[in-house]
Amino acid sequence: MTRAPLHLAVALDGAGWHPAAWRDPAVNARELFTARHWAGLVAEAERGLLDFVTIEDALGLQTSRLDGPDERTGEVRGRFDAVLLAAALAPLTTRIGLVPTATTTHTEPFHVAIGIASLDHVSLGRAGWRVQVSARAWEAAHFGRRQIPALIPKRDTAGQWVPDEQARELIADLFEEAADAVEVARRLWDSWEDDAEIRDVATGRFVDRDKLHYIDFAGSRFSVKGPSITPRPPQGQPVVTVLDHGGSPVPYELPARAADVVLVTPHSRDHARDIVEQVRSRPRDGHPLKVLADLLVHVGDDAAGRKARLDELAAPPESDAYTFAGTAAELADLLLDWREAGIEGYRLRPAAVPSDLAAITRELAPELRRRGAFRSRYEAATLRGHLGLPHAINRYASQKADIA
Amino acid sequence: MKQVHLAAHFPGVNNTTVWADPRSRSQIDFTSFADLARTAERGKFDFFFLAEGLRLRELKGRIHDLDVVGRPESLTVLAALASVTERLGLAATVNATFNEPYELARRLATLDHLSAGRAAWNVVTTSDAFTGENFRRGGYLDRSERYTRAEEFVRLSRELWDSWRPDAVLADQESGRFLRSGAVSAVSHRGRHFTVEGRFNVPRGPQGHPVIIQAGDSDEGREFAAANADVIFSRHGTLEEGRAFYADVKRRLAAHGRQPHQLKIMPAATFALGDTDAEAAERAAEIRRQQVGPQTAIAFLEQIWGRDMSAYDPEGPLPDVEPAVEQGVSQGRVQVSDRVAVAARWRAVAEEKELSIRELVIHMTGRQSFVGSPATVAAQIEEFVRTDAADGFILVPHLTPGGLDDFVDRVVPLLQERGVFRTDYAGATLRDHLGLGGAA
Numbered sequence: 001m002t003r004a005p006l007h008l009a010v011a012l013d014g015a016g017w018h019p020a021a022w023r024d025p026a027v028n029a030r031e032l033f034t035a036r037h038w039a040g041l042v043a044e045a046e047r048g049l050l051d052f053v054t055i056e057d058a059l060g061l062q063t064s065r066l067d068g069p070d071e072r073t074g075e076v077r078g079r080f081d082a083v084l085l086a087a088a089l090a091p092l093t094t095r096i097g098l099v100p101t102a103t104t105t106h107t108e109p110f111h112v113a114i115g116i117a118s119l120d121h122v123s124l125g126r127a128g129w130r131v132q133v134s135a136r137a138w139e140a141a142h143f144g145r146r147q148i149p150a151l152i153p154k155r156d157t158a159g160q161w162v163p164d165e166q167a168r169e170l171i172a173d174l175f176e177e178a179a180d181a182v183e184v185a186r187r188l189w190d191s192w193e194d195d196a197e198i199r200d201v202a203t204g205r206f207v208d209r210d211k212l213h214y215i216d217f218a219g220s221r222f223s224v225k226g227p228s229i230t231p232r233p234p235q236g237q238p239v240v241t242v243l244d245h246g247g248s249p250v251p252y253e254l255p256a257r258a259a260d261v262v263l264v265t266p267h268s269r270d271h272a273r274d275i276v277e278q279v280r281s282r283p284r285d286g287h288p289l290k291v292l293a294d295l296l297v298h299v300g301d302d303a304a305g306r307k308a309r310l311d312e313l314a315a316p317p318e319s320d321a322y323t324f325a326g327t328a329a330e331l332a333d334l335l336l337d338w339r340e341a342g343i344e345g346y347r348l349r350p351a352a353v354p355s356d357l358a359a360i361t362r363e364l365a366p367e368l369r370r371r372g373a374f375r376s377r378y379e380a381a382t383l384r385g386h387l388g389l390p391h392a393i394n395r396y397a398s399q400k401a402d403i404a
Numbered sequence: 405m406k407q408v409h410l411a412a413h414f415p416g417v418n419n420t421t422v423w424a425d426p427r428s429r430s431q432i433d434f435t436s437f438a439d440l441a442r443t444a445e446r447g448k449f450d451f452f453f454l455a456e457g458l459r460l461r462e463l464k465g466r467i468h469d470l471d472v473v474g475r476p477e478s479l480t481v482l483a484a485l486a487s488v489t490e491r492l493g494l495a496a497t498v499n500a501t502f503n504e505p506y507e508l509a510r511r512l513a514t515l516d517h518l519s520a521g522r523a524a525w526n527v528v529t530t531s532d533a534f535t536g537e538n539f540r541r542g543g544y545l546d547r548s549e550r551y552t553r554a555e556e557f558v559r560l561s562r563e564l565w566d567s568w569r570p571d572a573v574l575a576d577q578e579s580g581r582f583l584r585s586g587a588v589s590a591v592s593h594r595g596r597h598f599t600v601e602g603r604f605n606v607p608r609g610p611q612g613h614p615v616i617i618q619a620g621d622s623d624e625g626r627e628f629a630a631a632n633a634d635v636i637f638s639r640h641g642t643l644e645e646g647r648a649f650y651a652d653v654k655r656r657l658a659a660h661g662r663q664p665h666q667l668k669i670m671p672a673a674t675f676a677l678g679d680t681d682a683e684a685a686e687r688a689a690e691i692r693r694q695q696v697g698p699q700t701a702i703a704f705l706e707q708i709w710g711r712d713m714s715a716y717d718p719e720g721p722l723p724d725v726e727p728a729v730e731q732g733v734s735q736g737r738v739q740v741s742d743r744v745a746v747a748a749r750w751r752a753v754a755e756e757k758e759l760s761i762r763e764l765v766i767h768m769t770g771r772q773s774f775v776g777s778p779a780t781v782a783a784q785i786e787e788f789v790r791t792d793a794a795d796g797f798i799l800v801p802h803l804t805p806g807g808l809d810d811f812v813d814r815v816v817p818l819l820q821e822r823g824v825f826r827t828d829y830a831g832a833t834l835r836d837h838l839g840l841g842g843a844a
Contacts, residue, residue, distance in 0.1 A: 022575065022582060029575035029582075033607050035487065035518045059507060061588070061605040069603055073583040078573070078607045081514040087483035088518040091438070107507060110458070110538045111477070118476035122434040122484040142506040144599030192474065201424045204699040207474070209467040212460065225537035227467075229457055231432050231474040313580065 006335060006373050007292060007345025007387060008365065009099075010045050010357060012038070013056035014076035017296050019064065020313035021352035022076050024306075032076065038085060039092045041353055048361025049375055051386040052097025054130050054241070054347065057082035059106050060139040064317070067150055068138050075314065083115045090123035097383030099128035099241055104181035105174055106134065106143045110224055113185035120233030125382035128239035131182055131258070133174040135167070168249040175254045180219040182240055182258035187215035189237045190394045191227035213396045235384050236392030243294065245320050246275060256282030260389055261290045265321045269341050276342035290387055292345040293338060298325035298352075299359035310352060321349060328363035336373060408789045408825045409668055409796025409838060410816075411495070412444035413453045415804055417461070419769075420674065421472045422694045422802050431472050431804055434484060439805035441485050444492055447812035448826050450837040451493025451524055451615075452485065453798055454478040458499060459535045461736035463703055464712060468736075470700050479511050486519035493834030495524035495617055500554040501531070502539045505598055509561040509606075516609030521833030524615035526637065529554045534735045551624050553597045558616060558632045560593050560600060567591050568608040615834050621649075629667065630656035634840050637798060638671045641772045646671065646793030668795040668838055675774040675781060675799060677810050688775040691802050692766045701762035704769065707734040708750060710743050718762045722754045772797075782818035789824065 014032060015022035022029045031037040038055075045053050062077050063070045082100030089098055098119065102112050112129070120127035134140075140148040151167045196211035215226035242255040243263040252275075255262035262279055266272035276291055296319045298307040307325045310316070316323070324331055335346055348364075350356035368374035380386050414437060415421040422428060430436050441452045456478055461468040478496035485494055494515065498508060516523035529550035530536075533543025545553065572587030593600045618633035620626065629636040630653060638653075640646040654664045676691055678684030696704070698718035705713045710728035727743040740746050754764045774781040788794045801807025819825035831837060 020580075023577045023580060025577065027577075029577055030573070032575070033517055033573065035520075039487075058605070059510075061603045073585055073587075074580045075582055077583055077588070077605075078568075079605055080517060081511045081606075084479055084483040084511055084514045084518060087480045088487050090484050091434070091487045106504070108502065108539050111503070114477040115480050118480035121432055121476050122481060124434070138602055141601040143504055144601070145504070197474070199423055204424075204697045205469045206423055206472055207467075207469050209469045212467055212473075222540040223537070223542075224539075225459070227460060229460060229474060230476050 003339070003373065004344070004388070005375055006339065006368060007051045007290065008048075008360075008368070008374060009050055009052045009054060009097075009292065009345070009347040010360060011054045011056065011294070011347050011349040012041055012353070013349075014079070016352035016356065017317060017319070017349040018310045018351040019075045019315070019317060020310040023313050024310070024352045024355060026355050027352070033078065033080070035088050038089060041357060042089045042093055042096060042098075044354065044357055044361055046093050046096040048365045049378060050096060050361070050365070051345065052099050052126075052128060052239075052383055054099040054128075055082040055085055055101060057101040057103075058132070058139065059103055059134060059142055060136060083119060086127070087119050087122055090119065090126065093123075093126075095126070095378045095381065097126045097128055097239065097386060098123055099130050099239065099383075101130040101132050103132045103134050104178040106139065106145070109181040109184040109222060110188070112181065113188040114228060114230045116185065116238050117189055117228065117230045117233040120235055120238045121230070125234035125384070127233065127235065128241050128261075128383055129185070130241045130243065131178055131254075132243070133171070133178050135171055135174055172249045175248065175250050177221050179254055179258050180217075180221060184215065184217050184224050185240075186237055187217060187395070188224070188226055188228040189233060189392070190396055191215050192232040193394055193397045194232055194236070197231065211397075232394070235382050236394065239383050239387065239389065246278065252279045252282050255279065256284045256289065259289060260287070261292055261387065263292050263294050263347050265294050266338065266341070266343070267322045269338050272338045272343050273341035280342075288389055290344050290389070291342065292347050293343045294321040294347050294349060296321045296323045296349040296351060297331060297356060297360070298323075299328055299331055299350075299356050299364060301327055303327065303359075306355065307351065328359060328367045331364055332367045332371060332373075335368070336371065339373075405823050406789055407839075408785060408819055409670060410447070410449045410825070411451045411453050411493075411670060411796070411798040412440060412449050412808055413455070413672065413798050413800045414440055415472075415801055415807065416455045416475050417457055417472050419471045419695050419700050420800055420802055421804060422691065423472055424694065424697075425803055427806055428803055429805060432474060432476060434481070436805040437481050437485060438488050440801075440808060441489050441492055443805070443808045443812050445489050447808070447816045448829060449492060450796070451495045451522075451834055452482075452489075453495045453526070454481065454497060456497040456499060456528065457736065458502060459538055459736050461734070462534075463706060463734050468703070470697070470703055479515060482523075483515055483518055486515065486522065491522070491829045491832070491837075493522045493524055493615065493837060494519055495526055495615070497526040497528055499530060500527050500557040501529050501545050501550065502535070502541070505557050505560040505564065506600055506604070509564040510604065512561070512614045513565060513606040513609045516611050516614050517606070521610030521835070523609065523611065524617055524635070524834055526617040526619065527554055527558060527632075528619065532736075549597075551628050555628060555632065556595045556597050560595070560598055562613055563591055563593060564600075564604040565608060565613050567604045568606075570608050570612070573607055611833050611835050615838065615840070626653050626656060629653060630662070631660045633667060634835075634838065635668045635670055638669055639771060640671055640793070643788060643791065643793045646788060647791065650792050650794065666840060668840075670796045670798050671772055671794050672800055673772045673774060673797040674802065675811060675815075677776070677778055677781060677814060679777060681776045681780050684776045684780070688773065692770065693762075695802065696762060696766045696769070698762060701765040704765045705761060707737065708740055708743065708746055710740070716761060719760050722751060722761055722764060778814040778818055781815050782822065785815075785819065786822055786824050
């Protein structure tokens, strides 16, 4: 049986996901806050024919604590707005998908929706959005608009964080708001039909206003009238991605309702099988949902040695994702093994760039290709195309077709 | 010799854009933005300017369909342009009413990093409940609060930008010190409009503070600019009006402890060129007729009169009909505050000059425009700047994206010959181009 090729993405953040990554001699640490640093990484990912890169973001300073910012000076602190960074990378690349993180908790859904639509325009159809909620009290204090109580984290016997009752309610509420924000974005992206711009000189009309639609969204937290100010993006709807650890009171409900791609964090093949079953059992409206697994990776012949050196400089991160250290061939074995559980692709978090990224693009990707599990060239121009997702149907256009 | 500053406006959503011209291309494709920006950079312009609108305009309860409709989000496009230009300043119009300081300040700081010091923010405000229908907070802001919120917004943004020392990032791989100790200060702001506590998460940008641009002609607008802005975007048509405005605004600076060179006055201006002045005048008239087509003329009349005027012939005389008193026929544009008085003024002009509806609209909606041969236009621009009616201009071409080509190819070299415009960029940042000095 021919299997669908794996999807492969990388998650970019600072110098990598290990707290000591920036001290790797291969990193030019002084360049982290330049466009050049990011351009080099994304070009490398594109040379590896990866589906997309994600860019981490948050509306607060990085911290390794759960209850507030830390005072550490020995780790990377500071970040760019991910949507703008992705936009700057768009003209420097031609095929790779660009998926910035944007929170729904403190932002205006209208602004985020037109920002992602504009990223799709400037990248000619390569935009995605990693939807994120923020339950952090100190990030709420940067906005002064809503009270978010400081969450006191507890651990279960397996060492996983478990939220208490108050936290459960809050998180369920934030996920509900995120689902509303995605719904608003999708309606705004559809609010211009593809052929709304007519430039009809005879009647003097630039647009056919019958093809522009008020979205009239009214939710419990906000309402948005529409239409978008930004014409429908090239992909119709950019690719919506949600990372879900399954640890929330509403596991996998947001991605099932709202996403095109869900990022999950299995720790074994059996765990992966269980997660895929859970994702697939959630109520949804029938549109395709790709399940990709997140892994934090040290890759290469000297992966264990490099990991040990980084671990000596700083304790390894308390990762929600499974941490792998080994050769590209060993990683390929693991990725193909978990595929048996229904995982359709992976978002790899390089422990340290550029070393682990280069090992992904120059060793892992060719290894998977040799095994018939990865593309040998880009066959599509858009991110939806890479992921095998269809062009998004415009709800307003189809409504009209139903009436006619 | 006093130098001329020039900026390019990407012609967006209004009737200045002649979309029906066969040379007109997409208003949304990135190539259009990139082409116009590259032309501006070839012409050594100070910056590239994008306007904003957060709701599609309506007339008589329906979306206005005669002008260009639709545009991308400004900062996203400028971030992409940062990668295809090297020196050109990148100015985004962003509303201070429907944004929050922590988020917007970090987006602007990000653009400043991505462009290596070329970011600018044109601060605008609105109290418009119509626009508010697209946002969480709705149209909550009272008109009188617009400037107090904007002022607090700008002040708080500067506090956030200043909260990282310029040398905060040490990135010393040997010692393991990424940040200097104490290099990131906590911000604690409790004001009338904002309560912000915490730490900013973008290092200080190359310019320290992105350039602040502000438009506005009211007394409070001028005062806001004198206190806060690096560039003021005005619209004074004649030399005399320009000089009066210039003198007034520059005089206000001292009270804020600022020098005259720290605020540049740059009115918006259109232009029409020809080989001779007569040919340019003909071209200017033709452009205005394209900008104000028959349907557009009626639409303008409806905005002033506040009622349906679609039954009248745009090429015929102004009908003998009184304006409606109630407001609200037009949404998303500047509201006409006293219909009866404005309509009376329009009628008087129409009668005196014997103008048709369309001719009247063309006459009444014209703005500062340089019309003539390249030599004439260069001389006019130099005169405005030399005699302190302006420090430069934000040019609004009528075509996308090729509308600046003639100006850059034919007028810029003449300004350079006159010694009043740079032949190359001297500095790297927009603050350098504008001669503003570093951020305070």
